[in-house]
Amino acid sequence: MNITVIGTGYVGLVTGACFAEMGSNVTCVDVDAAKIEGLKQGILPIYEPGLEPIVVNNYKEGRLRFTTSLPEAMADSNLYFIAVGTPPGEDGSADLQYVLAVAREIGQHLKAYSIIVDKSTVPVGTAEKVQAAIQRELDARGVHIPFDVVSNPEFLKEGAAVEDFMRPDRIIVGAEAERAREVMRNLYAPFNRNRERTLFMGVREAEMTKYAANAMLATKISFMNEIANLCDLMGVDVESVREGIGSDARIGYSFIYPGCGYGGSCFPKDVKALIRTAAEHGFDTQVLNAVEARNNQQKTVLFDKITRHFGADLSGLHFGVWGLAFKPGTDDMREASSVVLLEALIAAGATVKAYDPVAREAARATLPADWFASGRLVLTEHQYDALKDVDAMVLVTEWKPFRHPDFEAMKRLMKQPVIFDGRNQYDPKQLQALGFRYAGIGRGEHQPATRAELKIVAG
Ligand SMILES: NC(=O)c1ccc[n+]([C@@H]2O[C@H](COP(=O)([O-])OP(=O)(O)OC[C@H]3O[C@@H](n4cnc5c(N)ncnc54)[C@H](O)[C@@H]3O)[C@@H](O)[C@H]2O)c1
Known part of the structure; x- marks a missing residue:
């Protein structure tokens, strides 16, 4: 599978590296040029136990690539993970400006049927906003390209992120379209080998599950x-x-x-x-x-x-x-x-x-x-x-x-x-x-x- 992960922070880098470790081809994109340059030289921007060898080895093997250019990454991919930050806005709500900026950029360069996955923690209703932002760009281009937006919130813990990603308690996938569910099922199959961990549900339910989990803890x-x-x-x-x-x-x-x-x-x-x-x-x-x-x-x-x-x-x-x-x-x-x-x-x-x-x-x-x-x-x-x-x-x-x-x-x-x-x-x-x-x-x-x-x- 050819995957693009947009946002190469704690979540994006771990996600990209772990998918690459399981054999997928992954391109990690970030607007931070210094971060991307460092990663190409094997310098990790964060401390996370066990992450460095996975990043370095997969980069060497050519399964993990790094770039600052989303259009370049999009050339040979049709599965996009949005993993940018959602910091608190002034009123405490999640600031979606980075997520929606990525959605617009995807809409500007989309070429064929694709799945866009919200991995960032985003409030209920965000997938609909991502969908609308992409659609507006497609309409402006005057093209008709089908796409699905999926919610796949991340539950990794910093300090044990690789372990959590490789052996998650559960994988939550909020997807309405069966074709999107099928792709996600296939993508996560290597993480489900000893038991099925994926829970499929509606997009809004998946978005809420992430908040409910953190609020409970x-x-x-x-x-x-x-x-x-x-x-x-x-x-x-x-x-x-x-x-x-x-x-x-x-x-x-x-x-x-x-x-x-x-x-x-x-x-x-x-x-x-x-x-x-x-x-x-x-x-x-x-x-x-x-x-x-x-x-x-x-x-x-x-x-x-x-x-x-x-x-x-x-x-x-x-x-x-x-x-x-x-x-x-x-x-x-x-x-x-x-x-x-x-x-x-x-x-x-x-x-x-x-x-x-x-x-x-x-x-x-x-x-x-x-x-x-x-x-x-x-x-x-x-x-x-x-x-x-x-x-x-x-x-x-x-x-x-x-x-x-x-x-x-x-x-x-x-x-x-x-x-x-x-x-x-x-x-x-x-x-x-x-x-x-x-x-x-x-x-x-x-x-x-x-x-x-x-x-x-x-x-
Ligand atoms: N850190 C965690 O433990 C954790 C766990 C689960 C979920 N999450 C959620 O995942 C999301 C990301 O968190 P994080 O801790 O990885 O954030 P982070 O700040 O470490 O990384 C975000 C990255 O996105 C990049 N970015 C911003 N705009 C971009 C754009 N337009 N294109 C490409 N890259 C862009 C930034 O440069 C940065 O490197 C948040 O919504 C967070 O709530 C985080």
Whole structure:
């Protein structure tokens, strides 16, 4: 099969590389010339485990090509995947300008029957807009060329994207025309070898499925964060509660880890977009409003704990931050909790040394340049360098090397043995025995000062 993937970001590159790995000929298109040039030289624009060898090998074998020219890619293809970004617009709705720009360009160059697949996360009704945009261009050209628009939302997780694409829980295909379903069935056959994973449905249902999935996962996280915050007040260790409820098969263990908020390019924007879509239909999403509000607040929980311990004025204090990416396994900093924490620490007068195993370059590119210029933020090459002479360590992203660190060495390096653990990676009792002051998320029993304080307020 000859496939064109338009948009060579996290989703487009993984999609293109994985289809090529299964034997298809794939051309990846992007407007970012530097990205395309880099890929031709084997330089990947993103960090994603296992992706590099697949890209490099398939490029060498000639099954994967890269170009900035969509018309060039369209010369020998009739299956187009749109995988460009759909960032939040000012009102929170998904900004479709990139998707529709691609649709128009496809319409300008379409030559024969083709299938256009929306892989980007797009609101219900977008396939109809893509259809209309292409049709307008065909009409302007005065040609009649049949085409189908299909919705095939992507469910990969950054950090495990290749694995997720190769062995997905399910493949959702929203297609009305049987001829389009047949092509999609054939395309995904290699991914369905041990069991059938493809679910065919209507286009609008497929579009909604993606939002409902992300909204459900975000809800689980925000629910658990709410329980954790309550545990903090009541002297209850949420980690026991998590195990206690996760063992219920109806609830399960996934996505119930309390923490300092969810980030990334998907959950925050998709929850916002669904709220916005609902508002356009005059519907008030009470649950999702609360999910979003809880998450925004959750991103400030670490800073609140820090100021409860050190006071509101942090000038002259130094903090060591472990983890900048929005989650382990990626260099993606979009909507990362670390950014909210850094902003608050720096605004309160603190200086920060931060370490992340892979997101250093992304941090340099996205965080305010004056933080670096003024020395308020220093990125270190090694995780322990970030702890030298600091008044406290703050764990924001649970990368594996942070899970079982050398606590004795940390104590020697740090000015004060204080740890704020935004992902509940450590055992409070063990740390207390080692002489650390420790605060996790919802580990109530180990924060007597906080409890007492809140009892006074409550009383
Ligand atoms: N990142 C994820 O984990 C993930 C998972 C599932 C779904 N999605 C969805 O997939 C879509 C893409 O997300 P992403 O994270 O890969 O985005 P991204 O920002 O990493 O990549 C988008 C790419 O599209 C390119 N682009 C923009 N306009 C273009 C055009 N006219 N022609 C060609 N290329 C163009 C950009 O240069 C960029 O490289 C979004 O809708 C997102 O919500 C993302």
